[in-house]
Amino acid sequence: KAGVTQTPRYLIKTRGQQVTLSCSPISGHRSVSWYQQTPGQGLQFLFEYFSETQRNKGNFPGRFSGRQFSNSRSEMNVSTLELGDSALYLCASSYTPGGPNYEQYFGPGTRLTVT
Amino acid sequence: GENVEQHPSTLSVQEGDSAVIKCTYSDSASNYFPWYKQELGKRPQLIIDIRSNVGEKKDQRIAVTLNKTAKHFSLHITETQPEDSAVYFCAATRNSGNTPLVFGKGTRLSVIA
Numbered sequence: 233k234a235g236v237t238q239t240p241r242y243l244i245k246t247r248g249q250q251v252t253l254s255c256s257p258i259s260g261h262r263s264v265s266w267y268q269q270t271p272g273q274g275l276q277f278l279f280e281y282f283s284e285t286q287r288n289k290g291n292f293p294g295r296f297s298g299r300q301f302s303n304s305r306s307e308m309n310v311s312t313l314e315l316g317d318s319a320l321y322l323c324a325s326s327y328t329p330g331g332p333n334y335e336q337y338f339g340p341g342t343r344l345t346v347t
Numbered sequence: 348g349e350n351v352e353q354h355p356s357t358l359s360v361q362e363g364d365s366a367v368i369k370c371t372y373s374d375s376a377s378n379y380f381p382w383y384k385q386e387l388g389k390r391p392q393l394i395i396d397i398r399s400n401v402g403e404k405k406d407q408r409i410a411v412t413l414n415k416t417a418k419h420f421s422l423h424i425t426e427t428q429p430e431d432s433a434v435y436f437c438a439a440t441r442n443s444g445n446t447p448l449v450f451g452k453g454t455r456l457s458v459i460a
Contacts, residue, residue, distance in 0.1 A: 236390075265447060265448070267450075273452070274436065274450055274451065274452035274453050275391070275436060275438075275450040275453075276450075277447045277448070277449065277450075280447055282444075287444070287445065288445065288446065288447045290447070322390065322391070328444065329444035329445075330379075330440075330441075330442045330443050330444030330445070330446075331442065331444065332398075334379060334442050335381070335393060335396065336381070336393070336448060337393060338383075338390040338391045338392070339390060340389070340390045341390060
């Protein structure tokens with residue numbers, strides 16, 4: 233099976249702009265989670281989608297939003313970019329959001345730089 | 348909500364020695380504890396996980412132990428090799444489908460040849 237893929241891999245944006253990142257889960261996986269990774273804060277949970285519904289949301293401002301499509305692909309959007317949004321954005325997929333066989337697999341990430 | 352503390356933040360060992368990374372969690376209802384390895388510039392990779400119905404799990408040179416009473420779990424790597432050098436993350440969740448994975452801040456392991 234192909235792994236989790238993310239596009240684009242690298243992005244450079246200017247403060248105030250908006251950005252959309254895309255994530256394609258492993259075939260058959262219906263749950264997608266998004267994380268922000270920064271050197272000082274580790275992996276911080278943004279949100280999780282399952283069957284096109286947001287199930288969980290982390291402690292991030294409303295500028296961060298996401299959605300999931302019927303084919304389980306997910307996008308996240310950051311509006312009005314700030315310098316502090318510079319980070320590696322990782323998505324991870326699992327077959328379901330939980331359960332006895334729950335395992336989560338990460339994509340390669342999108343490196344966002346805000347100047 | 349869940350809070351996961353991970354120690355140490357950095358760890359250096361000689362090749363061939365063992366390495367131990369420890370995590371504590373706050374939510375007594377958490378029952379799934381994965382470990383991820385992230386090499387420089389790469390994605391985090393799931394290397395081993397443990398569920399609350401067992402106390403220990405091994406996979407070749409790596410093992411994880413879980414103490415539910417004390418709410419802590421540990422990763423043990425034996426006979427370390429230079430390719431074990433990476434950042435390791437622990438995580439915990441209730442695995443109910445309604446709570447996300449919560450990660451520790453990571454441990455940078457350096458194996459010195």
